[in-house]
Amino acid sequence: MTDLQTAAPSQPSTRVRDLLERMTLEEKLAQIVGFWEKSEGEAVAPLQGEFEVERGLDDVIKDGLGHLTRVYGTRPIDAVERARWLWDKQRWFVNETRLGIPALVHEECLTGLSAWGAATFPTPLAWGSSFDADLVTRMGEVIGRSMRTLGVHQGLAPVLDVIRDPRWGRVDECISEDPYLVGTLGTSYVRGLQSTGVHATLKHFVGYSASQSGRNFGPVHAGPREVADVLLPPFEMAVLDGGVRSVMHSYAEIDGVPVAANPELLTGVLRDRWGFDGTVVADYFGVAFLHLLHHVAADLGDAAGQALAAGVDIELPTGDAYLTPLAEAVRSGTVDEALVDRAVLRALAQKEELGLLDARFDDEPPTEVDLDSPEHREIAAQLAERSLVLLTNDGTLPVAPDARIAVVGPNADRTAALFGCYSFLNHVLAHHPDVPVGIESPTVLEALRREHAAQITYARGCAVDDDDRSGFDEAVAIASDADVAVLVVGDHAALFGRGTVGEGCDRDDLELPGVQRELVEAVLATGTPVVLVMLTGRPYAVDWALGRCAAAVQAFFPGEEGGTAIAGLLSGRVNPSGRLPISMPRSAGAQPYTYLHPALGGDGDVTNLSTVPTLPFGHGLSYTTFTHTDLRVAPGATTDGGLAVTVTVTNTGGRTGADVVQLYGHDVVASVTRPVAQLLGYHRVELAPGQSVDVELTVPAARLAFTDRSGRRVVEPGELRVWVGPSCAEREVEASVELAGETYAVTLDDARWTHVTAV
Incomplete structure (x- = not known):
C-alpha cells in the first residue's frame, strides 16, 4: 500500500493545514461527507433508503458539511426559489459554524444540468456519433455557466466507461466502444465544464462497463492488459490532458477486489503514476456497499476504513459510513486518524481552489435565470443533427416534399423517447408524473408536422415494452394509404428495471423491446417504403430489417432538439454526418464484442459462428459522397x-x-x-x-x-x-x-x- 506521505495532496497550503489542525474529529468527518435532502418516493440511486440512517440537515451541519447533494436535481423546483434557499444555507455555514466553511454543491450534469427547466442535450452515445470534440467542449461550457450561476461547484460527469457489451443498461451514458474516442470527447467535456470554474468528475473509475454478462454491478473478469490498454486510457487522458479535478470510483469489483477498496487503482495508478491531486468521491452509497453488497467489510466502520485507505476521500451522497461508524472506528483504534486527515486535506484544498474558503455569500442569489437559452438550444440542435447516423438509404431519403407520410411507432410522439436515463425528465420527473417537462422538446411527429407540408397521419401501433398488439391494424391501415411510412421505434430510458435501457435496465437479448419487431414486420408487409428510425440508448440487432427497409436512421437519445433534427434529416434540411461509435451487433450471442478484437476474435475457419457485426464501427452515410x-x-x-x-x-x-x-x-x-x-x-x-x-x-x-x-x-x-x-x-x-x-x-x-x- 502507498504510504500516507506519498499519497497526500501536493503541497497543501498553510491555510488548509491550519484548518485541519484546529478541527475536532467530528468537524473533520463533516468535511468528507455529503447530505441529501430528499423525501419518500424520490429514489434515484440503487438501494436508496435500504440502509441510510434517518437524519435531518440540522442534525448534521452543526460541525459543518463537505457536500450538499443535488440541491436542484432531486425534485422539480423553481431554480430561483431554490437558489435563495441555498444562499441562506451557505450563509448559515459561514456565520453559524465554528470554522465558517461553506458546503460544496454537486449535481448530475451528464446531458446538461439535471434541474427542472434546464437544457437537456444529447446523451454521450450521441456525442460519440458526432465525432465533434469542439462542439462537446462548447456544450460543457454552457452547462458549466448554468451551474456556476446557481452556486453549483462540481458536476458528476463525464462517464468514461468504454462500452464492452451492448446488453449493459448504462450504454446510453457512455461515449463509445473505442477508448481513444471516449478519451478525446470526454476530455473535451472536462475542459469545457472546468473552464467555467466547475469541477468535472470522471465516472466510473474503473472497469464498471466490463461487467459479467452485461449485468449492472456484475463482477469484472478483465485481465490486467485489458484494464491497462482499453479501460484506463480515457481516464488517463482526462487526468493528464484535461486536468480533471475529481474522480468517482466504480461500483465494480475486478478480479474479486472492489475498486472502492483497491489502493493499487485509486492511489497507485491515479495518484502515484498519473499525479492526480484532486478528490476521489464515492459513487452513491459505494462505501456502504463494501459491507452490504461486496461483503469484504464486516460493518460500516470497516468499510469506511478500507475506502479511506484505498483513497476514497468523500463519501457521497450522505455520511452513512464516514460519520458515526468511522468516528467509532477511529476512537477504537481500528482506523488510523491519519487517513481521515489525508482525505480532509484534499477536501479542503478543493474548496480553497474553488474559492469557497473565502466565500461569504453576502451577495444576492440570482433573481432571474435562463437555463435553456437560445445558446443552449443552438448547441443542442447542432449536436443532435451531427449525431444522427444514416445507416442505409435506397434513395427514399430525403422524403419528397409532396409525399404522404404515415408516422408509426411507440417513440414517434413520446417526449421521453428523446432523453437518456440521466436526463432530468427520465431520472427525476418519472417520480412526479403530474409535473410538466419544463422545456420545449418537440417529438418526432410534432417536428415532422412543422417540417413537412404534405399530409401526415399517425398511429402509435404499440408501446415500447409490452405485448399489446391492438394498435397494429390502425398502423397497417395508415401505412397502406401512405407514400412512405416513418416507423419510430426504440427504448424507454429509466432506472432499475423500470425501462428498457438505463441504470439497472440490462437486457438478455438485443431484439427491439416488446412487440416492436412484430410491428415493423407488419408495416413492411404493406409494401409501402419504410424508413426505420431508432430512438435508442443502445444498438439493437436489426439485421433482419435493414435490408428490407427503404432507409434506416440511428438516433441515440438526441435531446431536446432531437425531434427537430430527425425531422430535418427526413426532409433533407439536415445532411446526416454521424458515424457509429459502437458496432451494430448481429446477435446477443456474439457479445461481448468489440471492433478492437485480435485476429481470433473475428470470423475464421476455427468456428462455425459469425461475429461480424451488422454494421461496423465508424459507419454512416450522407446525402453527398x-x-x-x-x-x-x-x-x-x-x-x-x-x-x-x-x-x-x-x-x-x-x-x-x-x-x-x-x-x-x-x-x-x-x-x-x-x-x-x-x-x-x-x-x-x-x-x-x-x-x-x-x-x-x-x-x-x-x-x-x-x-x-x-x-x-x-x-x-x-x-x-x-x-x-x-x-x-x-x-x-x-x-x-x-x-x-x-x-x-x-x-x-x-x-x-x-x-x-x-x-
Whole structure:
C-alpha cells in the first residue's frame, strides 16, 4: 500500500493545514461527507433508503458539511426559489459554524444540468456519433455557466466507461466502444465544464462497463492488459490532458477486489503514476456497499476504513459510513486518524481552489435565470443533427416534399423517447408524473408536422415494452394509404428495471423491446417504403430489417432538439454526418464484442459462428459522397516519436456535407496479440461540392503503445499498416510504414494523447 506521505495532496497550503489542525474529529468527518435532502418516493440511486440512517440537515451541519447533494436535481423546483434557499444555507455555514466553511454543491450534469427547466442535450452515445470534440467542449461550457450561476461547484460527469457489451443498461451514458474516442470527447467535456470554474468528475473509475454478462454491478473478469490498454486510457487522458479535478470510483469489483477498496487503482495508478491531486468521491452509497453488497467489510466502520485507505476521500451522497461508524472506528483504534486527515486535506484544498474558503455569500442569489437559452438550444440542435447516423438509404431519403407520410411507432410522439436515463425528465420527473417537462422538446411527429407540408397521419401501433398488439391494424391501415411510412421505434430510458435501457435496465437479448419487431414486420408487409428510425440508448440487432427497409436512421437519445433534427434529416434540411461509435451487433450471442478484437476474435475457419457485426464501427452515410485519396506517411516514423499521416478528402457529391476522416492502424507483428483495427485519429471536415482538402493527423507514440508481456507500456519497432476509410472495416486508401528505433517504454513526459489535426 502507498504510504500516507506519498499519497497526500501536493503541497497543501498553510491555510488548509491550519484548518485541519484546529478541527475536532467530528468537524473533520463533516468535511468528507455529503447530505441529501430528499423525501419518500424520490429514489434515484440503487438501494436508496435500504440502509441510510434517518437524519435531518440540522442534525448534521452543526460541525459543518463537505457536500450538499443535488440541491436542484432531486425534485422539480423553481431554480430561483431554490437558489435563495441555498444562499441562506451557505450563509448559515459561514456565520453559524465554528470554522465558517461553506458546503460544496454537486449535481448530475451528464446531458446538461439535471434541474427542472434546464437544457437537456444529447446523451454521450450521441456525442460519440458526432465525432465533434469542439462542439462537446462548447456544450460543457454552457452547462458549466448554468451551474456556476446557481452556486453549483462540481458536476458528476463525464462517464468514461468504454462500452464492452451492448446488453449493459448504462450504454446510453457512455461515449463509445473505442477508448481513444471516449478519451478525446470526454476530455473535451472536462475542459469545457472546468473552464467555467466547475469541477468535472470522471465516472466510473474503473472497469464498471466490463461487467459479467452485461449485468449492472456484475463482477469484472478483465485481465490486467485489458484494464491497462482499453479501460484506463480515457481516464488517463482526462487526468493528464484535461486536468480533471475529481474522480468517482466504480461500483465494480475486478478480479474479486472492489475498486472502492483497491489502493493499487485509486492511489497507485491515479495518484502515484498519473499525479492526480484532486478528490476521489464515492459513487452513491459505494462505501456502504463494501459491507452490504461486496461483503469484504464486516460493518460500516470497516468499510469506511478500507475506502479511506484505498483513497476514497468523500463519501457521497450522505455520511452513512464516514460519520458515526468511522468516528467509532477511529476512537477504537481500528482506523488510523491519519487517513481521515489525508482525505480532509484534499477536501479542503478543493474548496480553497474553488474559492469557497473565502466565500461569504453576502451577495444576492440570482433573481432571474435562463437555463435553456437560445445558446443552449443552438448547441443542442447542432449536436443532435451531427449525431444522427444514416445507416442505409435506397434513395427514399430525403422524403419528397409532396409525399404522404404515415408516422408509426411507440417513440414517434413520446417526449421521453428523446432523453437518456440521466436526463432530468427520465431520472427525476418519472417520480412526479403530474409535473410538466419544463422545456420545449418537440417529438418526432410534432417536428415532422412543422417540417413537412404534405399530409401526415399517425398511429402509435404499440408501446415500447409490452405485448399489446391492438394498435397494429390502425398502423397497417395508415401505412397502406401512405407514400412512405416513418416507423419510430426504440427504448424507454429509466432506472432499475423500470425501462428498457438505463441504470439497472440490462437486457438478455438485443431484439427491439416488446412487440416492436412484430410491428415493423407488419408495416413492411404493406409494401409501402419504410424508413426505420431508432430512438435508442443502445444498438439493437436489426439485421433482419435493414435490408428490407427503404432507409434506416440511428438516433441515440438526441435531446431536446432531437425531434427537430430527425425531422430535418427526413426532409433533407439536415445532411446526416454521424458515424457509429459502437458496432451494430448481429446477435446477443456474439457479445461481448468489440471492433478492437485480435485476429481470433473475428470470423475464421476455427468456428462455425459469425461475429461480424451488422454494421461496423465508424459507419454512416450522407446525402453527398466523399473520397479519400493520396495517403502519405511523413518520413521519420519512430517508436518514440510516432508518425504523421496526410490524406486528401474530396466531396464528390452534389451538396455540402461533413465527412469524418477516420485513420486506423494495425500492428502487423507484436509481442502480444493486437487489434485487427484501431482508431489512431479522426477529424470532422465540412466541404462544399467538389471541394478537396488535405487533412493531416498526428499520431503520438503513446497512441501506438500497448502493454507487453512484462507489463510495460511500450511501442515496438516493425511494420504498421495504416488506412483511411468510411469505417473500421473498409480500407479505402492504405499504406505500410516501418516504425524505426528500439522498443520504447512510454512515459508521462510524452505527449500522451493529444488530438492533433491540421487542415
